[in-house]
Amino acid sequence: MTAPGHLAPGLWRHPSQEKQDLAHWVRLAKILDEAKFHGLFFADVLGIYDVYGGPSNNGPALQAAAQIPILDVSLMISAMAYATTGLSFGVTASTTYEHPYQVARRYSTLDQITDGRIGWNVVTSYLQSAAESYGFDEQIQHDERYNKADEFMDVTYKLWEQSWEDGAVQADSKWVYADAEKVHKINHVGKYYKCAGPNLVDPTPQRTPFILQAGASKAGQAFAAAHAEAMFLPGMVPEKTRAVVDSVKAQLPRYGRSEDSMRFLAGIFICVDETDEKAQRKFQDLLQYADLEGTAALFGGWSGTDLSQFSDDEDFAFRGPTAIQSMIAAWTATAPSGLKWTKRRVLEELAITGAHPRVVGSPTTVADAMERWIDEAGVDGFNISYATTPGTFEDLVKYLWPELRRRGVLQTEYAGKTMRENYLQDGGGPSVREGHPAKQYHAQSNPKFRQWG
Numbered sequence: 001m002t003a004p005g006h007l008a009p010g011l012w013r014h015p016s017q018e019k020q021d022l023a024h025w026v027r028l029a030k031i032l033d034e035a036k037f038h039g040l041f042f043a044d045v046l047g048i049y050d051v052y053g054g055p056s057n058n059g060p061a062l063q064a065a066a067q068i069p070i071l072d073v074s075l076m077i078s079a080m081a082y083a084t085t086g087l088s089f090g091v092t093a094s095t096t097y098e099h100p101y102q103v104a105r106r107y108s109t110l111d112q113i114t115d116g117r118i119g120w121n122v123v124t125s126y127l128q129s130a131a132e133s134y135g136f137d138e139q140i141q142h143d144e145r146y147n148k149a150d151e152f153m154d155v156t157y158k159l160w161e162q163s164w165e166d167g168a169v170q171a172d173s174k175w176v177y178a179d180a181e182k183v184h185k186i187n188h189v190g191k192y193y194k195c196a197g198p199n200l201v202d203p204t205p206q207r208t209p210f211i212l213q214a215g216a217s218k219a220g221q222a223f224a225a226a227h228a229e230a231m232f233l234p235g236m237v238p239e240k241t242r243a244v245v246d247s248v249k250a251q252l253p254r255y256g257r258s259e260d261s262m263r264f265l266a267g268i269f270i271c272v273d274e275t276d277e278k279a280q281r282k283f284q285d286l287l288q289y290a291d292l293e294g295t296a297a298l299f300g301g302w303s304g305t306d307l308s309q310f311s312d313d314e315d316f317a318f319r320g321p322t323a324i325q326s327m328i329a330a331w332t333a334t335a336p337s338g339l340k341w342t343k344r345r346v347l348e349e350l351a352i353t354g355a356h357p358r359v360v361g362s363p364t365t366v367a368d369a370m371e372r373w374i375d376e377a378g379v380d381g382f383n384i385s386y387a388t389t390p391g392t393f394e395d396l397v398k399y400l401w402p403e404l405r406r407r408g409v410l411q412t413e414y415a416g417k418t419m420r421e422n423y424l425q426d427g428g429g430p431s432v433r434e435g436h437p438a439k440q441y442h443a444q445s446n447p448k449f450r451q452w453g
């Protein structure tokens with residue numbers, strides 16, 4: 001996240017944390033590109049976390065730099081893309097607060113300037129503070145947000161796939177730049193959107209950007225099965241994550257999609273050093289800088305629960321908010337028994353890592369844990385969060401990469417030029433796969449759209 005703290009409020013104070021100017025982001029992108037990371041993924045929110053100690057209490061988030069201030073990363077991608085050759089970029093945009101016409105243009109631009117190394121993390125947003133700044137008194141209801149997102153996707157697919165036919169741009173002829181016969185309005189009229197089109201940008205390497213999504217609710221899973229080409233999964237223990245993976249995979253045929261048209265990525269935080277002891281010491285050092293009030297602010301935004309109403313000594317395992325109860329149930333499977341789950345302890349578990357698994361140890365310990373996640377959760381890879389940038393990633397490259405290479409589970413070259421080719425690795429080229437809802441609009445695959453002038 002282009003904020004001083006994403007899942008690790010307070011860590012902006014760590015002595016190793018670089019100032020996050022443009023040179024920092026370019027340096028990080030180059031480190032990841034050289035180490036052959038598939039992508040650099042940027043999360044995003046559109047409001048401040050103000051539930052804790054609230055209502056509308058901005059203090060804890062601001063003090064800890066908990067996801068605030070947050071820059072618009074789409075304006076910084078060009079510099080990172082120019083400095084790299086294979087790394088892809090996941091950029092988040094909300095279907096609840098933006099307009100599909102504007103989003104289609106932005107991602108076409110990003111796809112153009114990155115040569116197809118762009119993905120869209122589709123989110124429906126969850127902060128009341130965002131709703132209030134975008135002109136709503138209340139958030140749109142959860143499932144309704146997903147309905148709106150479905151139509152939003154439909155509009156963008158039409159703009160990307162249908163409005164410009166292949167071959168519409170004829171810049172090689174003397175008099176014609178684009179053939180007007182091959183550029184169409186989409187004339188979309190739906191429940192939420194009206195959009196005439198065409199897209200303002202001509203077809204780009206992927207046309208439709210690679211689609212990423214997270215969201216494990218029933219509506220979220222259905223949305224993922226319909227649209228996502230990579231899904232981020234929540235879950236503190238592999239079996240729980242596996243249940244979501246299996247459920248989404250089982251839904252793919254309903255949408256006419258094949259199993260290999262989608263990749264599953266588990267969120268994880270990794271603290272690695274030469275030995276287990278050194279890694280543990282490093283983690284304890286990081287923990288000193290964690291701001292638990294900022295962590296409570298994040299938890300408030302995620303769950304809607306204000307933890308300030310609970311005393312420090314209450315045992316949350318027996319009483320407490322539902323969101324915490326389910327986390328504790330997952331943690332208990334991995335933590336020593338007999339622990340008292342006080343507010344402080346819960347916040348220490350969430351500090352630095354958020355509600356994702358945390359692995360601290362030597363390269364062997366970490367690689368074993370990752371292999372267990374791949375095997376037991378059925379995921380294809382990981383979305384690795386950080387305590388500091390580029391520190392966390394430099395450690396991965398220095399300590400963990402040699403071990404993963406030794407095990408033959410890390411790529412040494414990029415599989416293709418575009419994000420879709422690099423993530424799916426199925427030889428299917430840069431365009432969306434057969435069965436994906438965007439594909440039906442591609443003018444060449446569906447001649448009926450050619451009559452829409």
Ligand SMILES: Cc1cc2nc3c(=O)[nH]c(=O)nc-3n(C[C@H](O)[C@H](O)[C@H](O)COP(=O)(O)O)c2cc1C
Pocket residue numbers: 042043044045092121122123124125126142214215216217218219220221232233234267383
């Ligand atoms: C790894 C991961 C990354 C996410 N990134 C974002 C994000 O950048 N912005 C956002 O508004 N929501 C983000 N979310 C939240 C999801 O979009 C979604 O709102 C949440 O997981 C709840 O989904 P559900 O209501 O379908 O269960 C993320 C979730 C996960 C697990």
